[in-house]
Amino acid sequence: MGTRRVLIIATAVVIVLVVAGVLIATALRPDSSQDAAPSPTSTPTDPPVAVAPSRVAPITGSDQVPTAAGVQARLAGPLANPALGQLSGIIVDPASGATLWSEDAATPQIPASTVKLLTGAALLTSADPDARLVTQVVAGDQEGDIVLIGGGDVTLSARAEGVETEYAGAPTMADLAAQVLASGVDVRRIVLDATAWIGPDFAEGWLTADIGTDTTTGSITRMSPLMVDGDRINPGTQYSRRTGDPTITAGKAFAAALGQPDLPLIEGPAPEGAQVIGEVSSQPLSILLAQALEQSDNVLAEALARQVALARGAEPSFEGAAQATIEAIQAMGIDTIGTELFDGSGLSESDRVPPTVLAAVLSQAVGPDAGTLRDLLTGLPVAGATGTLDERYRESVSHDAAGWLRAKTGSVAVTYGLAGYVPDQNGRLLVFALNSNSVVGNPTRYAMDAVAAALRGCGCS
Secondary structure (H helix, E strand, O other): OHHHOOOOOOOOOEEEEEEOOEEEEEEOOOOOOOOOOOOOOOOOOOOOOOOOOOOOOOOOOOOOOOOHHHHHHHHHHHHOOHHHOEEEEEEEEOOOOEEEEEEOOOOOEOOHHHHHHHHHHHHHHHOOOOOOOEEEEEEOOOOOEEEEEOOOOOOOEOOOOOOOOOOOOOOEHHHHHHHHHHHOOOOOEEEEEOOOOOOOOOOOOOOHHHHOOOOOOOOOOOOOOOOOHHHEOOOOOOOOOEOOOHHHHHHHHHHHHOOOOOOOEEEOOOOOOOOEEEEEEOOOHHHHHHHHHHOOOHHHHHHHHHHHHHHOOOOOOHHHHHHHHHHHHHHOOOOOOOOEOOOOOOOOOOOEEOHHHHHHHHHHHHOOOOHHHHHHOOOOOEOOOOHHHOOOOOOOOOHHHOOOOEEEEEEEOOEEEEEEEEEOOOOOEEEEEEEEEOOOOHHHHHHHHHHHHHHHOOOOO
Protein backbone atom coordinates (compact mmCIF):
# COMPACT_ATOMS: atom_id res chain seq x y z
CA MET A 1 0.00 0.00 0.00
CA GLY A 2 3.09 2.22 -0.11
CA THR A 3 2.55 5.60 1.33
CA ARG A 4 -1.18 5.13 1.83
CA ARG A 5 0.06 1.94 4.00
CA VAL A 6 5.37 -1.39 11.20
CA LEU A 7 8.01 -3.79 11.59
CA ILE A 8 7.11 -6.85 13.60
CA ILE A 9 10.42 -8.35 14.67
CA ALA A 10 9.57 -11.91 15.52
CA THR A 11 11.70 -14.02 17.78
CA ALA A 12 11.11 -16.99 15.54
CA VAL A 13 12.34 -16.91 11.95
CA VAL A 14 15.44 -15.09 10.72
CA ILE A 15 16.66 -15.11 7.13
CA VAL A 16 20.39 -14.59 6.74
CA LEU A 17 21.63 -13.72 3.26
CA VAL A 18 25.20 -13.19 2.14
CA VAL A 19 25.00 -10.61 -0.60
CA ALA A 20 28.24 -9.44 -2.20
CA GLY A 21 29.92 -9.54 1.16
CA VAL A 22 26.90 -7.94 2.81
CA LEU A 23 25.34 -9.80 5.71
CA ILE A 24 21.61 -9.19 5.63
CA ALA A 25 19.46 -10.44 8.47
CA THR A 26 15.78 -9.74 8.57
CA ALA A 27 12.95 -10.99 10.73
CA LEU A 28 9.80 -12.52 9.32
CA ARG A 29 6.41 -11.79 10.80
CA PRO A 30 4.59 -14.71 12.34
CA ASP A 31 1.48 -15.66 10.37
CA SER A 32 -0.83 -14.51 13.18
CA SER A 33 -0.08 -10.75 12.86
CA GLN A 34 1.57 -8.38 12.26
CA ASP A 35 9.01 24.62 27.84
CA ALA A 36 7.81 23.01 30.89
CA ALA A 37 7.91 19.68 29.18
CA PRO A 38 11.08 17.59 29.50
CA SER A 39 13.20 16.82 26.48
CA PRO A 40 11.33 14.35 24.24
CA THR A 41 14.47 12.33 23.74
CA SER A 42 15.72 12.20 27.32
CA THR A 43 16.49 8.63 28.41
CA PRO A 44 14.51 7.12 31.30
CA THR A 45 16.29 5.50 34.22
CA ASP A 46 15.35 1.95 33.23
CA PRO A 47 14.61 1.79 29.49
CA PRO A 48 13.12 -1.37 28.00
CA VAL A 49 15.34 -3.86 26.25
CA ALA A 50 15.85 -2.84 22.64
CA VAL A 51 14.23 -5.12 20.08
CA ALA A 52 16.97 -4.75 17.51
CA PRO A 53 17.08 -6.16 13.99
CA SER A 54 20.48 -7.29 12.77
CA ARG A 55 22.42 -4.51 11.10
CA VAL A 56 23.75 -4.52 7.55
CA ALA A 57 27.50 -4.53 7.00
CA PRO A 58 29.21 -2.37 4.35
CA ILE A 59 29.65 -3.52 0.74
CA THR A 60 32.93 -5.05 -0.28
CA GLY A 61 32.34 -4.64 -4.01
CA SER A 62 33.65 -6.65 -6.93
CA ASP A 63 36.49 -6.13 -9.37
CA GLN A 64 34.12 -6.75 -12.30
CA VAL A 65 32.77 -3.28 -13.00
CA PRO A 66 29.43 -3.01 -14.82
CA THR A 67 29.21 -0.78 -17.88
CA ALA A 68 26.41 1.55 -18.88
CA ALA A 69 26.09 -0.23 -22.22
CA GLY A 70 25.84 -3.63 -20.57
CA VAL A 71 23.22 -2.50 -18.06
CA GLN A 72 21.15 -0.73 -20.68
CA ALA A 73 21.17 -3.78 -22.90
CA ARG A 74 20.00 -5.90 -20.00
CA LEU A 75 17.19 -3.44 -19.25
CA ALA A 76 15.97 -2.99 -22.81
CA GLY A 77 13.19 -5.54 -22.51
CA PRO A 78 11.81 -4.58 -19.09
CA LEU A 79 11.98 -0.86 -19.91
CA ALA A 80 9.85 -1.38 -23.01
CA ASN A 81 6.84 -2.45 -20.93
CA PRO A 82 4.05 0.13 -21.49
CA ALA A 83 2.73 -0.59 -17.99
CA LEU A 84 5.60 1.53 -16.65
CA GLY A 85 3.82 4.67 -17.81
CA GLN A 86 5.96 7.78 -17.58
CA LEU A 87 9.10 6.32 -16.03
CA SER A 88 11.96 8.29 -14.58
CA GLY A 89 14.88 7.03 -12.58
CA ILE A 90 18.54 6.29 -12.21
CA ILE A 91 20.79 3.28 -11.68
CA VAL A 92 24.25 3.81 -10.24
CA ASP A 93 27.31 1.83 -9.28
CA PRO A 94 28.02 3.29 -5.83
CA ALA A 95 31.51 1.80 -5.67
CA SER A 96 32.65 3.82 -8.68
CA GLY A 97 30.02 6.54 -8.66
CA ALA A 98 29.16 5.79 -12.29
CA THR A 99 25.66 6.32 -13.64
CA LEU A 100 24.65 3.20 -15.56
CA TRP A 101 21.21 4.34 -16.74
CA SER A 102 19.04 7.37 -16.21
CA GLU A 103 15.85 8.89 -17.52
CA ASP A 104 14.69 12.32 -16.33
CA ALA A 105 16.53 11.52 -13.11
CA ALA A 106 17.15 15.14 -12.16
CA THR A 107 13.50 16.08 -12.69
CA PRO A 108 11.52 16.44 -9.45
CA GLN A 109 8.86 13.73 -9.15
CA ILE A 110 6.09 12.90 -6.69
CA PRO A 111 8.17 10.52 -4.55
CA ALA A 112 5.41 8.91 -2.49
CA SER A 113 6.76 6.88 0.42
CA THR A 114 10.34 6.83 -0.83
CA VAL A 115 10.49 10.17 1.02
CA LYS A 116 10.95 8.04 4.14
CA LEU A 117 14.50 7.40 2.94
CA LEU A 118 15.22 11.11 3.27
CA THR A 119 13.53 11.28 6.67
CA GLY A 120 15.54 8.27 7.82
CA ALA A 121 18.85 9.57 6.51
CA ALA A 122 18.22 12.95 8.13
CA LEU A 123 17.34 11.28 11.42
CA LEU A 124 20.42 9.05 11.51
CA THR A 125 22.79 11.89 10.65
CA SER A 126 21.19 14.53 12.89
CA ALA A 127 19.89 12.81 16.02
CA ASP A 128 21.33 10.20 18.38
CA PRO A 129 20.18 6.84 16.93
CA ASP A 130 20.18 5.37 20.46
CA ALA A 131 17.96 8.09 21.94
CA ARG A 132 14.48 7.14 23.11
CA LEU A 133 11.21 9.06 23.24
CA VAL A 134 9.82 9.49 26.72
CA THR A 135 6.20 9.76 27.87
CA GLN A 136 5.88 11.16 31.39
CA VAL A 137 3.28 11.72 34.06
CA VAL A 138 3.90 14.66 36.38
CA ALA A 139 2.01 16.35 39.18
CA GLY A 140 -0.44 19.05 38.11
CA ASP A 141 -1.06 22.54 39.47
CA GLN A 142 -4.37 21.59 41.09
CA GLU A 143 -4.83 19.01 43.82
CA GLY A 144 -5.83 15.72 42.23
CA ASP A 145 -4.47 16.70 38.80
CA ILE A 146 -1.82 14.70 36.99
CA VAL A 147 -0.40 15.66 33.62
CA LEU A 148 0.25 13.13 30.85
CA ILE A 149 3.05 14.59 28.69
CA GLY A 150 3.40 13.35 25.14
CA GLY A 151 7.03 13.14 24.04
CA GLY A 152 6.33 12.14 20.46
CA ASP A 153 6.20 8.37 20.95
CA VAL A 154 3.34 7.27 18.70
CA THR A 155 4.16 3.61 19.44
CA LEU A 156 2.99 3.89 23.07
CA SER A 157 0.36 1.18 23.40
CA ALA A 158 -3.01 0.99 25.11
CA ARG A 159 -2.88 -2.80 24.96
CA ALA A 160 -2.25 -4.90 28.06
CA GLU A 161 1.29 -5.86 29.00
CA GLY A 162 2.43 -8.80 26.91
CA VAL A 163 -0.22 -8.34 24.20
CA GLU A 164 1.27 -7.90 20.74
CA THR A 165 1.07 -4.47 19.12
CA GLU A 166 2.01 -3.20 15.69
CA TYR A 167 5.29 -1.94 17.17
CA ALA A 168 7.59 -4.54 18.69
CA GLY A 169 8.90 -3.61 22.13
CA ALA A 170 6.61 -0.60 22.54
CA PRO A 171 6.00 0.85 26.01
CA THR A 172 2.49 0.60 27.43
CA MET A 173 -0.05 2.72 29.21
CA ALA A 174 -0.44 -0.19 31.61
CA ASP A 175 3.17 0.26 32.75
CA LEU A 176 2.75 4.00 33.10
CA ALA A 177 -0.49 3.62 35.03
CA ALA A 178 1.08 1.06 37.36
CA GLN A 179 3.75 3.59 38.31
CA VAL A 180 1.13 6.22 39.06
CA LEU A 181 -0.95 3.82 41.14
CA ALA A 182 2.15 2.72 43.06
CA SER A 183 2.87 6.35 43.94
CA GLY A 184 -0.38 6.57 45.89
CA VAL A 185 -1.41 9.82 44.18
CA ASP A 186 -5.15 10.54 44.40
CA VAL A 187 -6.04 11.17 40.75
CA ARG A 188 -9.15 13.22 40.09
CA ARG A 189 -8.38 14.68 36.66
CA ILE A 190 -5.93 14.11 33.81
CA VAL A 191 -4.35 17.01 31.98
CA LEU A 192 -3.12 16.13 28.50
CA ASP A 193 0.03 17.93 27.39
CA ALA A 194 0.51 17.71 23.62
CA THR A 195 2.63 20.85 23.32
CA ALA A 196 5.89 19.14 22.25
CA TRP A 197 4.97 19.83 18.62
CA ILE A 198 3.53 22.97 17.07
CA GLY A 199 1.70 24.06 13.94
CA PRO A 200 -0.99 22.28 11.90
CA ASP A 201 -1.79 18.67 12.71
CA PHE A 202 -2.54 17.72 9.09
CA ALA A 203 -0.11 18.29 6.24
CA GLU A 204 -0.65 19.99 2.92
CA GLY A 205 -1.51 17.37 0.32
CA TRP A 206 -3.04 14.88 2.75
CA LEU A 207 -6.61 13.63 2.40
CA THR A 208 -8.94 13.19 5.36
CA ALA A 209 -10.03 9.95 3.68
CA ASP A 210 -6.64 8.51 4.62
CA ILE A 211 -7.71 8.48 8.28
CA GLY A 212 -10.11 5.73 7.22
CA THR A 213 -13.80 5.01 7.70
CA ASP A 214 -15.92 2.10 8.86
CA THR A 215 -15.35 0.45 5.48
CA THR A 216 -11.88 1.67 4.46
CA THR A 217 -8.36 1.32 5.80
CA GLY A 218 -6.41 4.07 7.51
CA SER A 219 -2.82 5.18 7.01
CA ILE A 220 -2.54 8.53 8.79
CA THR A 221 -4.11 10.62 11.53
CA ARG A 222 -3.99 14.14 12.84
CA MET A 223 -0.50 14.34 14.24
CA SER A 224 0.00 14.74 17.98
CA PRO A 225 2.99 13.98 20.20
CA LEU A 226 0.55 12.21 22.50
CA MET A 227 -1.13 9.14 21.02
CA VAL A 228 -1.40 5.39 21.41
CA ASP A 229 -0.86 2.64 18.83
CA GLY A 230 -0.42 5.09 15.97
CA ASP A 231 -4.01 6.16 16.72
CA ARG A 232 -5.40 2.87 15.40
CA ILE A 233 -8.91 2.00 16.47
CA ASN A 234 -7.84 -1.65 16.34
CA PRO A 235 -4.21 -1.75 17.53
CA GLY A 236 -3.77 -5.29 16.29
CA THR A 237 -4.64 -4.45 12.70
CA GLN A 238 -1.96 -2.79 10.62
CA TYR A 239 -4.32 -0.85 8.38
CA SER A 240 -6.98 -0.11 10.96
CA ARG A 241 -8.71 3.20 10.49
CA ARG A 242 -7.60 5.90 12.90
CA THR A 243 -9.62 7.77 15.49
CA GLY A 244 -8.60 11.18 14.14
CA ASP A 245 -8.48 12.52 17.70
CA PRO A 246 -5.25 11.01 19.05
CA THR A 247 -4.70 13.21 22.11
CA ILE A 248 -8.11 12.58 23.66
CA THR A 249 -7.94 8.91 22.69
CA ALA A 250 -4.62 8.60 24.54
CA GLY A 251 -6.14 10.30 27.57
CA LYS A 252 -9.05 7.88 27.61
CA ALA A 253 -6.66 4.95 27.33
CA PHE A 254 -4.64 6.23 30.28
CA ALA A 255 -7.77 6.74 32.40
CA ALA A 256 -8.86 3.20 31.60
CA ALA A 257 -5.40 1.86 32.52
CA LEU A 258 -5.74 3.66 35.88
CA GLY A 259 -9.02 1.85 36.43
CA GLN A 260 -10.95 5.14 36.28
CA PRO A 261 -12.31 5.38 32.73
CA ASP A 262 -14.61 8.29 33.63
CA LEU A 263 -11.89 10.63 34.86
CA PRO A 264 -12.25 14.16 33.44
CA LEU A 265 -9.79 15.06 30.69
CA ILE A 266 -8.54 18.52 29.76
CA GLU A 267 -5.74 19.68 27.50
CA GLY A 268 -2.98 21.96 28.70
CA PRO A 269 0.76 22.30 29.40
CA ALA A 270 2.53 20.73 32.36
CA PRO A 271 3.71 23.03 35.15
CA GLU A 272 7.38 23.93 34.94
CA GLY A 273 9.56 21.75 37.15
CA ALA A 274 6.70 19.46 38.14
CA GLN A 275 7.43 16.28 40.08
CA VAL A 276 7.72 13.22 37.86
CA ILE A 277 5.38 10.44 38.94
CA GLY A 278 5.99 7.95 36.15
CA GLU A 279 7.59 7.57 32.74
CA VAL A 280 8.04 5.03 29.97
CA SER A 281 10.35 5.11 26.97
CA SER A 282 10.24 3.96 23.38
CA GLN A 283 12.60 1.75 21.49
CA PRO A 284 15.75 3.58 20.26
CA LEU A 285 15.25 5.91 17.30
CA SER A 286 17.18 3.61 14.98
CA ILE A 287 14.77 0.77 15.72
CA LEU A 288 11.74 3.02 15.35
CA LEU A 289 13.09 3.98 11.95
CA ALA A 290 13.39 0.33 10.94
CA GLN A 291 9.80 -0.17 12.05
CA ALA A 292 8.68 2.83 10.00
CA LEU A 293 10.50 1.73 6.86
CA GLU A 294 9.58 -1.94 6.64
CA GLN A 295 5.82 -1.48 6.51
CA SER A 296 5.91 2.17 5.42
CA ASP A 297 4.26 3.46 8.59
CA ASN A 298 3.27 7.05 7.89
CA VAL A 299 2.42 8.09 11.45
CA LEU A 300 5.73 6.83 12.82
CA ALA A 301 7.65 8.46 9.97
CA GLU A 302 6.04 11.81 10.76
CA ALA A 303 6.98 11.46 14.43
CA LEU A 304 10.58 10.75 13.46
CA ALA A 305 10.63 13.76 11.15
CA ARG A 306 9.81 15.91 14.18
CA GLN A 307 12.91 14.47 15.86
CA VAL A 308 14.96 15.61 12.89
CA ALA A 309 13.60 19.12 13.42
CA LEU A 310 14.38 19.08 17.13
CA ALA A 311 17.87 17.71 16.59
CA ARG A 312 18.66 20.46 14.10
CA GLY A 313 17.16 23.29 16.15
CA ALA A 314 14.10 23.77 13.96
CA GLU A 315 10.52 24.06 15.10
CA PRO A 316 8.82 20.67 15.51
CA SER A 317 6.18 21.23 12.85
CA PHE A 318 5.57 19.93 9.34
CA GLU A 319 7.39 22.92 7.89
CA GLY A 320 10.25 22.78 10.38
CA ALA A 321 10.73 19.06 9.91
CA ALA A 322 10.68 19.34 6.11
CA GLN A 323 13.25 22.11 6.06
CA ALA A 324 15.45 20.33 8.61
CA THR A 325 15.33 17.15 6.53
CA ILE A 326 16.43 18.94 3.38
CA GLU A 327 19.22 20.69 5.28
CA ALA A 328 20.39 17.36 6.69
CA ILE A 329 20.55 15.83 3.20
CA GLN A 330 22.48 18.86 1.98
CA ALA A 331 24.89 18.42 4.89
CA MET A 332 25.63 14.95 3.47
CA GLY A 333 26.98 16.71 0.39
CA ILE A 334 23.95 15.85 -1.75
CA ASP A 335 22.47 18.32 -4.23
CA THR A 336 18.80 18.77 -3.31
CA ILE A 337 17.81 21.16 -6.10
CA GLY A 338 14.17 20.53 -6.98
CA THR A 339 13.37 18.87 -3.65
CA GLU A 340 10.23 20.14 -1.91
CA LEU A 341 8.83 18.44 1.16
CA PHE A 342 5.56 19.02 2.97
CA ASP A 343 5.72 16.00 5.27
CA GLY A 344 8.07 13.25 6.41
CA SER A 345 6.13 10.25 5.17
CA GLY A 346 5.58 11.02 1.49
CA LEU A 347 1.81 10.85 1.79
CA SER A 348 1.53 14.40 0.47
CA GLU A 349 1.11 14.64 -3.28
CA SER A 350 2.73 18.08 -3.03
CA ASP A 351 6.14 16.53 -2.27
CA ARG A 352 8.76 16.59 -5.03
CA VAL A 353 12.10 14.73 -5.08
CA PRO A 354 14.41 13.98 -8.04
CA PRO A 355 15.40 10.29 -8.27
CA THR A 356 19.04 11.44 -8.17
CA VAL A 357 18.58 12.51 -4.55
CA LEU A 358 17.22 9.13 -3.49
CA ALA A 359 20.02 7.31 -5.28
CA ALA A 360 22.65 9.54 -3.68
CA VAL A 361 21.31 8.84 -0.20
CA LEU A 362 21.28 5.08 -0.78
CA SER A 363 24.76 5.16 -2.32
CA GLN A 364 26.13 6.70 0.85
CA ALA A 365 24.20 4.26 3.03
CA VAL A 366 25.71 1.20 1.32
CA GLY A 367 29.21 2.68 1.14
CA PRO A 368 32.14 1.86 3.42
CA ASP A 369 31.99 5.18 5.27
CA ALA A 370 28.28 5.21 6.06
CA GLY A 371 28.63 5.29 9.86
CA THR A 372 25.25 5.65 11.52
CA LEU A 373 23.64 6.00 8.08
CA ARG A 374 24.05 2.23 7.66
CA ASP A 375 20.96 1.76 9.83
CA LEU A 376 18.89 3.17 6.97
CA LEU A 377 19.26 -0.22 5.28
CA THR A 378 18.12 -2.28 8.26
CA GLY A 379 14.41 -1.67 7.79
CA LEU A 380 14.29 -1.85 3.99
CA PRO A 381 11.90 -4.60 2.89
CA VAL A 382 13.41 -7.73 1.36
CA ALA A 383 11.96 -8.69 -2.02
CA GLY A 384 9.43 -11.49 -1.69
CA ALA A 385 9.99 -11.82 2.05
CA THR A 386 9.26 -8.87 4.32
CA GLY A 387 7.33 -5.66 4.70
CA THR A 388 5.80 -3.94 1.71
CA LEU A 389 7.70 -6.30 -0.61
CA ASP A 390 6.51 -9.51 1.00
CA GLU A 391 3.89 -10.10 -1.71
CA ARG A 392 6.04 -8.87 -4.57
CA TYR A 393 8.85 -10.42 -6.63
CA ARG A 394 6.86 -13.60 -6.99
CA GLU A 395 6.19 -13.13 -10.69
CA SER A 396 8.39 -15.06 -13.10
CA VAL A 397 9.93 -11.88 -14.52
CA SER A 398 11.13 -10.69 -11.11
CA HIS A 399 11.45 -13.82 -8.99
CA ASP A 400 15.23 -14.10 -9.42
CA ALA A 401 15.65 -10.99 -7.26
CA ALA A 402 13.59 -12.40 -4.40
CA GLY A 403 15.65 -12.51 -1.23
CA TRP A 404 18.41 -10.42 -2.79
CA LEU A 405 16.89 -7.04 -3.49
CA ARG A 406 15.97 -4.56 -0.74
CA ALA A 407 14.00 -1.42 -1.45
CA LYS A 408 11.65 1.23 -0.17
CA THR A 409 8.32 1.22 -1.91
CA GLY A 410 5.95 4.10 -2.44
CA SER A 411 2.53 4.79 -3.90
CA VAL A 412 -0.01 7.54 -3.96
CA ALA A 413 -2.88 8.08 -6.36
CA VAL A 414 -0.79 8.85 -9.45
CA THR A 415 2.70 7.59 -8.59
CA TYR A 416 4.64 4.45 -7.84
CA GLY A 417 8.18 4.61 -6.49
CA LEU A 418 10.85 2.02 -5.77
CA ALA A 419 14.34 2.84 -4.48
CA GLY A 420 16.88 0.38 -3.17
CA TYR A 421 19.83 -1.84 -4.00
CA VAL A 422 20.60 -5.31 -5.37
CA PRO A 423 23.80 -7.26 -6.13
CA ASP A 424 24.42 -8.27 -9.73
CA GLN A 425 25.75 -11.70 -10.72
CA ASN A 426 29.31 -10.53 -10.13
CA GLY A 427 28.53 -9.47 -6.58
CA ARG A 428 28.59 -5.79 -7.48
CA LEU A 429 25.99 -3.83 -5.53
CA LEU A 430 23.83 -1.56 -7.70
CA VAL A 431 21.58 1.23 -6.42
CA PHE A 432 18.39 2.23 -8.20
CA ALA A 433 15.64 4.83 -7.80
CA LEU A 434 12.59 4.45 -10.03
CA ASN A 435 9.43 6.51 -10.33
CA SER A 436 6.37 5.95 -12.51
CA ASN A 437 3.68 8.56 -13.04
CA SER A 438 0.28 8.49 -14.71
CA VAL A 439 -0.31 4.71 -14.57
CA VAL A 440 -1.43 2.89 -11.44
CA GLY A 441 -2.28 -0.70 -10.59
CA ASN A 442 -0.47 -3.98 -10.08
CA PRO A 443 0.80 -4.16 -13.69
CA THR A 444 2.85 -1.04 -13.02
CA ARG A 445 4.21 -2.47 -9.80
CA TYR A 446 5.16 -5.72 -11.50
CA ALA A 447 6.76 -3.90 -14.42
CA MET A 448 8.83 -1.77 -12.07
CA ASP A 449 9.83 -4.86 -10.11
CA ALA A 450 11.00 -6.45 -13.36
CA VAL A 451 13.27 -3.49 -14.13
CA ALA A 452 14.95 -3.67 -10.73
CA ALA A 453 15.08 -7.49 -10.85
CA ALA A 454 16.89 -7.39 -14.19
CA LEU A 455 19.84 -5.88 -12.36
CA ARG A 456 20.13 -9.01 -10.26
CA GLY A 457 20.68 -11.07 -13.41
CA CYS A 458 23.17 -8.59 -14.79
CA GLY A 459 26.76 -9.61 -15.42
CA CYS A 460 27.06 -6.40 -17.31
CA SER A 461 30.78 -5.79 -17.54
